Amino acid sequence: xxxxRVAITALSGLGLLDALYMLxxxxxxxxxxxxxxxxxxxxxxxxxxxxxxxxxxNAAVGAAGYAAMAGxxxxxxxxxxxxxxxxxxxxxxxxxxxxxxxxxxxxxxxxRAWCFWCLSSTAINLALFPLTLGEARTAxxxxxxxxxxxxxxxxxxxxxxxxxxxxxxxxxxxxxRGPSD
Numbered sequence: 001x002x003x004x005r006v007a008i009t010a011l012s013g014l015g016l017l018d019a020l021y022m023l024x025x026x027x028x029x030x031x032x033x034x035x036x037x038x039x040x041x042x043x044x045x046x047x048x049x050x051x052x053x054x055x056x057x058n059a060a061v062g063a064a065g066y067a068a069m070a071g072x073x074x075x076x077x078x079x080x081x082x083x084x085x086x087x088x089x090x091x092x093x094x095x096x097x098x099x100x101x102x103x104x105x106x107x108x109x110x111x112r113a114w115c116f117w118c119l120s121s122t123a124i125n126l127a128l129f130p131l132t133l134g135e136a137r138t139a140x141x142x143x144x145x146x147x148x149x150x151x152x153x154x155x156x157x158x159x160x161x162x163x164x165x166x167x168x169x170x171x172x173x174x175x176x177r178g179p180s181d
Contacts, residue, residue, distance in 0.1 A: 004134050005073045008089070011131070012070035015124040019062035022046060022117050026057045038114045045115035050106045058103060062121060065096050069128065090132040096125040 024030045025046045035042035045051065051058055072089045100122035107114055 004131055008073040008131050009070050011124050011128050012066045015066035016063055018117050018121050019059045019066055023059035026051055026059050036116050038116055041113040042115040042117055044113040045107055045111050045118055048111045050110055068092055086135045090136040093129040093132040097129045100125040
């Protein structure tokens, strides 16, 4: 496994732990969060109405995303990976980075509090994205083969696929005029 993939797996693992910690608080499995630097800001952000979008906790989406990125980074096969497999990792990292930037804006503009764990997740996602671009560079998209020579032409009249002595029915008029001859 390459050093880049080890780094992607390690960062994804840290992000997964971060997201699971936030999810445990959001679901009420733990009563409070340790929040370095921001006092009770983590708890305010973690229980705000902005900690959930479309009915799904942000931390649950983050945990699933980090697990998927770790799984893709660990995916080793003897055959070369397909282009979609190589592009899935940077695609996920890009989506996670964009979501993190939006959620960071939401903390400042709507919740008016800062969460250490949320900012850590943003930093992890922003670090993951450039690392995953190496995977996209190695993706080989299938291109149609362009031959310098034209493909061989096999005409039905030459191959004898039609009855009548190897002549194409459309060529029967040559040499004969038809039934009224």
